[in-house]
Amino acid sequence: MRYVKVMDNIAEDITRDGIANLGEGYEKTDDINKADAILIRASDIHGLDLGPSVRVIARSGAGFNNIPLEECARRGIVVCNTPGGNANAVKELVVGMILVNSRGTLSGIHWVNDNADDPDIVRDAERNKKAFVGREAIGRKVGIVGLGSVGSKVANALVHLGLDVYGYDPYLSVEHAWQLSRTVKRVDSLEELCRDADYVTLHVPAKDDTIGMIDKSMIDLMSDGAMLINYARAEIINEDDVAAALESGKLGSLVCDFATPKTTRMKNTFITPHMGACTAEAEQNCATMAVEQMKAYLERGTIKNSVNYPDCDMGACPTPGRIAALHANVPNMLGQITAILAKSNANIQRMMNEAQNDSAYTLIDLDKPVDADDLERLRAIPGIYRIRVIKPAQ
Template sequence: MRYVKVLDNISTTITKDGIAELGEGYQRCDELGQADALLVRASDTRALELGPSLRCVARSGAGVNNIDVEGCARRGIVVFNSPGGNSNAVKELVVGMILTNSRQTLAGMRWVREHGGEPDIVRLAEASKKDFVGREALGRKAGVVGLGAVGSKVANALVQLGLDVYGYDPYLSVEHAWQLDRAVKRVDSMDRLCEGADYVTLHVPSKEDTVRMMGERALSLMAEGGMLVNYARADIVDEDAVDAALRGGRLARFVCDFATPKTCQMPNTLITPHMGACTGEAEESCAAMAVREMKDYLEQGTIRNSVNYPSCDMGPCRTGGRIAALHANVPNMIGQITAALAASRANIQRMSNEAAGAHAYTLVDTDEPLGEETRSRLRGIPGVYRIRVIRPS
């Protein structure tokens, strides 16, 4: 029996706690110290005391700011996220915001609400519509920063609406490159993307090279009266620079998903309460992905969509036994692992080793199950964080 601790209701539809999709052999537990896996959505796990039995943390969603990713890696705990599971939900909201706020739709609706009690409302509305003249998005330049799961969908949707779309992503994957509409013009710098842009929408994670990337210079290159949209992470924008651009007229509108003390005081700013992925479909999709990743890892040792270990997939184990080694990415680690197996006369049938930064992962299929003496020898290798035994399917 494998035990799963669930910190949040990760899905509002079919699988209320995510356990239903795991099937037999899994049981929800209340004590974190008993858990083999932790399933989380929004709860902050960084201060939690993780038990020695915990093997993985699965996040229903893309961001992992609520998880100590590096600390988990050094303990041999794999952290998964659910990239792309909510991408359509975010895309629809971003595109809707661009169109709605180009036309001053919300301002017009507020006016009607405020004057709805006037007996002459029909005549007043007709006379006041000139105060809400907007502009059409057709043919205007849109810059999409980040062309991953969300950004690629946003770029394609804007192309289909007739905008002139530019994309910037120095780390664009082959998978997402294939998904891009050929009309999206890829550029090699933020300057080229922002120059003359009527709209800039951000879709990158918060990292050292993206924090405050949308600052004074980038904003100064946009077309006067442009719109900035941020449904990625709050700290990607330099809030002081955005505030100044709004007050100076360079930006006509800032639309974001992050209610910070600063953004709430900015003029011409529309803020949603971090609801970019808040649809039943997105919650269900992310929950299903997180559960599937967790299950594949616990049962087969397969890693997909981890943020602290490399991807590795050898399929189901069809031999006598499989071990998974989570270890530091250092020279001669594979030599030490194979030497330890050779000393036990274990016959290796298949082997895979992958690395990601400071950490690495090795899967080994052997003819026969490995005894405790061999496992202890493997655990004793300097730099090995954890040795897992995976039973044949």
């Protein structure tokens, strides 16, 4: 029996917090010291004692700032997220907000609500409608920062609507490059993307090289009255510079998903309450992906969409013994592991080793089960974080 600690209600439509989809051999637990896995959505677990038995944390959603990644890596705990599970939901909202706010639609709606008791509202609406004259988006330049799961979908949708779409992503994957419309113009710098842009929309994670990336220098390159859209992470914009640009009129509006103490006081802002992925379909997709990835790791040692270990997949275990080693990415680690196995005359039938930054992962299929003494020798190797034994496929 494997035990799962569910930290949040990861999807309204999945009974028993997603556990019903795991099948036999799994049981929910409230005791984190008993848990083999954690399912999480928004709970912040920095500082939480994760317990000695936790092997994997599956995050329903793309963000992972609420999880201590480095600590988990050193303890041999794989952290997975679900990129792309909510991409369509975010895409629809971003595209809709661009179109709606280009026309001053929300301001017009607010005017009608504020004047609902006016007996001459029909006449006054005609007189006041010029205050809400907007602009059409077709043919205008839009710059998309980040062409991953969400950004590529936004780019394709805006291309089909007739906008002049530019994209910037120095880390564009082959998978997303194939999905991207050939009409999207890729540029090599953020400066080139922002220059004369009527719209700039952000779709990158918050990292050292993206935090505060949209500042005065980038805003000054945009068209006067440009719209800035941020449905990625609050930290990506320099809030002081954005506020000043909105006040001066250099930026026409900020559309974002982050109600911070500063954004809520900015001029010409349209802020949603972190609802970019809040659809029943997105919650279902992310929850299903999280559960499947967690299950694949526990049962087969397969890592997919990890944010602190490399992806690795050797399928189901066809041999009497499979070892999964989570370890530091240092020289001669494989040599030490295989030397111990050789002394016990274990024949390696298949092996895969992958590395990501300071962490590495090794899967080894053997022609016989590993005995307890060899497991202890493996665990004693400096730099080994965790050794797991994967049972053969039934």
